[in-house]
Amino acid sequence: RLPAAVSVVDSGELRTRGSASVADALHERLGPVSMESTTANLFQPTLRFRGFTASPLLGLPQGIAVYQNGVRVNEPFGDTVQFDLMPMFAVTQMQLSAGSNPTYGLNALGGALALQLKSGFDLSGFQGEFSGGSFDRFSGTAEYGVQQGSWAFYAGATRFDENGWRVASPSVVSQAVADMAYRQGRVDAGINVTYANTRLNGNSASPIELLASDRSAVFTYPDTTENELGFLQGRFNLAATEMWSVQMNGYYRDLSRQTLNGDEADFGVCGNDSLPLGAPDDTLCLAPPGADDDDASALMTPPGGTENDDHTDMDNESEEQPLVDTRTGRFITEADTDGNAAFNRTNTATQGYGATVQATAAGALGRRDHVLILGASADVADVGFSSNSEVGSLTQDRTVTGSGLFAGIFGEAPDDLFSTDLDTENQAVGLYFSDTLSISERFHTTISGRFNHARINILDNLGTSLSGEHSYSRFNPSIGAVYQTSRNVSVFARYSESNRVPTAAELSCADPAEPCRVPNAFVSDPPLQQATARSVEGGIRGNWAGTRGNLEWSAAVYQTGIQDDILFVASPELIGTGFFQNAGDTRRAGFDLELSGRIDRVNYYASYALVDATFESPLELPGNDEVNDATNSEGVLEVQPGDRLPGIPKHNFKTGVGIGVTSAWDLTIEAITVSTRVFVGDEGNDQLPVASYGVANLRSSYRLHESVELFARVDNLFNADYETFGVLAELEIELKEAPGAEDPRFLSPGSPRSVFSGVRVNF
Numbered sequence: 001r002l003p004a005a006v007s008v009v010d011s012g013e014l015r016t017r018g019s020a021s022v023a024d025a026l027h028e029r030l031g032p033v034s035m036e037s038t039t040a041n042l043f044q045p046t047l048r049f050r051g052f053t054a055s056p057l058l059g060l061p062q063g064i065a066v067y068q069n070g071v072r073v074n075e076p077f078g079d080t081v082q083f084d085l086m087p088m089f090a091v092t093q094m095q096l097s098a099g100s101n102p103t104y105g106l107n108a109l110g111g112a113l114a115l116q117l118k119s120g121f122d123l124s125g126f127q128g129e130f131s132g133g134s135f136d137r138f139s140g141t142a143e144y145g146v147q148q149g150s151w152a153f154y155a156g157a158t159r160f161d162e163n164g165w166r167v168a169s170p171s172v173v174s175q176a177v178a179d180m181a182y183r184q185g186r187v188d189a190g191i192n193v194t195y196a197n198t199r200l201n202g203n204s205a206s207p208i209e210l211l212a213s214d215r216s217a218v219f220t221y222p223d224t225t226e227n228e229l230g231f232l233q234g235r236f237n238l239a240a241t242e243m244w245s246v247q248m249n250g251y252y253r254d255l256s257r258q259t260l261n262g263d264e265a266d267f268g269v270c271g272n273d274s275l276p277l278g279a280p281d282d283t284l285c286l287a288p289p290g291a292d293d294d295d296a297s298a299l300m301t302p303p304g305g306t307e308n309d310d311h312t313d314m315d316n317e318s319e320e321q322p323l324v325d326t327r328t329g330r331f332i333t334e335a336d337t338d339g340n341a342a343f344n345r346t347n348t349a350t351q352g353y354g355a356t357v358q359a360t361a362a363g364a365l366g367r368r369d370h371v372l373i374l375g376a377s378a379d380v381a382d383v384g385f386s387s388n389s390e391v392g393s394l395t396q397d398r399t400v401t402g403s404g405l406f407a408g409i410f411g412e413a414p415d416d417l418f419s420t421d422l423d424t425e426n427q428a429v430g431l432y433f434s435d436t437l438s439i440s441e442r443f444h445t446t447i448s449g450r451f452n453h454a455r456i457n458i459l460d461n462l463g464t465s466l467s468g469e470h471s472y473s474r475f476n477p478s479i480g481a482v483y484q485t486s487r488n489v490s491v492f493a494r495y496s497e498s499n500r501v502p503t504a505a506e507l508s509c510a511d512p513a514e515p516c517r518v519p520n521a522f523v524s525d526p527p528l529q530q531a532t533a534r535s536v537e538g539g540i541r542g543n544w545a546g547t548r549g550n551l552e553w554s555a556a557v558y559q560t561g562i563q564d565d566i567l568f569v570a571s572p573e574l575i576g577t578g579f580f581q582n583a584g585d586t587r588r589a590g591f592d593l594e595l596s597g598r599i600d601r602v603n604y605y606a607s608y609a610l611v612d613a614t615f616e617s618p619l620e621l622p623g624n625d626e627v628n629d630a631t632n633s634e635g636v637l638e639v640q641p642g643d644r645l646p647g648i649p650k651h652n653f654k655t656g657v658g659i660g661v662t663s664a665w666d667l668t669i670e671a672i673t674v675s676t677r678v679f680v681g682d683e684g685n686d687q688l689p690v691a692s693y694g695v696a697n698l699r700s701s702y703r704l705h706e707s708v709e710l711f712a713r714v715d716n717l718f719n720a721d722y723e724t725f726g727v728l729a730e731l732e733i734e735l736k737e738a739p740g741a742e743d744p745r746f747l748s749p750g751s752p753r754s755v756f757s758g759v760r761v762n763f
Contacts, residue, residue, distance in 0.1 A: 052110025131758025584617025
């Protein structure tokens with residue numbers, strides 16, 4: 001009766017699939033889902049669903065709302081999604097709902113992902129899994145569930161440890177979940193605690209000529225992220241009458257996040273005219289904006305972010321700016337460090353809490369089935385963000401040696417160009433309803449809507465320029481219908497709206513004249529408009545069952561237009577920098593086809609998606625003719641309506657066949673085929689795209705006993721070379737592995753062939 005496309009993956013499939021993360025499992029199985037391994041780390045992917053994004057990386061237009069046990073887990077600072085904090089081993093069901101459904105609240109522009117965790121009522125006894133293999137990977141999981149009368153208890157923990165297949169890419173992920181549940185009569189209640197502690201190395205895109213020399217090579221490093229999460233949830237469901245029930249949940253979420261990035265920089269010795277009185281002759285300087293790249297004293301954008309972040313009034317924009325150490329106030333000199341690199345550090349502390357109250361009426365309205373939902377939610381989050389840049393030297397291996405000196409500009413406050421310290425308060429309130437009425441036995445209508453109000457307050461602890469108060473409100477409606485043409489076939493259609501408000505990270509980095517390195521520095525900029533999605537979708541679905549097998553199938557067409565879409569525009573001068581802006585209108589339109597079934601001992605599935613993601617407004621973006629020769633004489637890259645959005649493949653096809661060779665031995669082979677995608681920095685679609693690719697994976701399991709199962713998995717069975725992400729940027733560093741390299745194409749390589757095996761037990 002739901003007028004939308006919904007995909008469900010249960011715990012049984014998650015366990016047998018053996019994917020490393022929630023994003024991996026969705027990408028392997030569902031056609032509308034594609035994935036960018038921007039950082040080439042399993043737990044830091046960018047997931048795209050129908051061209052909309054869920055990613056841990058700031059700088060991407062996030063458009064998928066993610067929930068865990070009914071609590072929204074998009075991080076408030078940038079709407080990002082941290083897949084390393086999601087305990088996939090404890091998930092009993094994942095539901096991916098398509099379209100801009102307003103009842104899911106903010107950010108559900110393209111869909112919503114809902115994770116339901118296990119309780120002791122879902123698992124009885126002990127269940128464990130231990131595996132290892134390529135890249136020195138070890139993974140171990142243990143779970144235990146018990147039920148005693150009206151009470152049930154569940155506890156589980158997992159540990160993932162891997163050196164990674166690229167240079168300097170180790171990762172460690174530890175997660176634990178505990179749940180106490182109570183069910184008696186009309187009451188269903190529980191408390192859930194999730195803890196995660198992770199250390200991830202995600203080294204990003206490398207020059208194409210470097211990858212031609214060594215597929216495992218990285219450009220600059222380290223690129224380390226450390227997360228620690230404590231997440232407490234409470235839930236209560238009361239069946240007040242035969243018709244009415246009340247659902248409530250509340251939560252507290254505490255996340256600490258630190259990043260360390262070793263990056264290229266290019267400070268130079270100051271000219272004599274720039275030296276302050278008493279400064280050593282070899283004092284390092286930051287060049288003025290627009291300095292000639294051929295000038296020996298010309299410098300690139302500073303590693304902390306911008307050429308002027310407006311914390312203070314600066315009158316020396318046309319002059320070189322001498323560097324001082326913010327901790328001692330002394331000048332930073334060439335004797336201290338080469339000044340051609342930097343350690344950029346950030347620290348983000350988030351405390352979030354909130355609650356949802358919902359009333360549900362399910363029964364008959366006259367002779368018609370009727371389901372009415374009324375709800376209200378409130379979410380509050382306090383975020384503290386700080387960053388700094390330590391001047392350093394680049395080694396021959398392109399890692400960084402720090403100097404212990406933290407960059408600041410002489411004569412300015414310590415918050416000048418390289419340091420940020422701000423606090424934000426995020427408040428979001430939602431009032432929503434959904435009403436499903438069966439007009440007849442075959443015809444069902446659903447009307448829903450939600451009012452969202454969001455307020456974002458920013459306090460600049462080092463000045464006043466970043467301080468501000470921003471408020472956004474909107475009501476989003478939806479109407480849809482389902483008609484059952486027969487007992488096994490139904491058609492559906494829906495119109496819906498949703499909105500996304502700018503985050504604190506976006507509001508503080510929106511000036512094309514002053515690009516910032518996300519998320520290391522921010523500038524004082526004009527406010528952005530909220531993005532609004534309007535979606536139309538229609539489809540048909542059905543099922544068939546016979547004596548030898550069954551078949552389920554669905555097909556859907558859709559179009560979602562985004563007004564005032566918020567995009568991160570990459571700077572052509574320095575990889576990793578850029579700015580946010582409202583980019584006019586964009587559109588995602590496409591077609592999904594899904595089928596799955598069984599014939600005797602053979603299980604099969606096929607899933608295809610067409611995603612046409614385009615700009616719908618003309619744009620003029622900053623360009624660099626050394627990076628993209630389509631840049632005009634005024635340094636502008638022109639984007640026309642109909643140009644494809646970067647990073648989104650137009651075609652995705654997934655298929656798999658599983659065979660029960662014997663009653664104990666199962667064998668499955670799967671294939672993933674992905675078409676070309678546009679490079680970030682080529683928004684005008686003037687260059688050759690990132691190449692298409694196909695990858696095959698093999699899985700097998702053998703049951704030694706009803707309680708013991710051996711399994712193996714081979715990823716990238718034929719060892720294909722492929723890339724999942726591309727960005728255009730100027731190559732400023734001499735590569736010892738590829739002398740004379742100057743190609744502006746940077747690519748994130750896909751993993752080579754890998755083999756993992758292990759054992760599963762339950763008793």
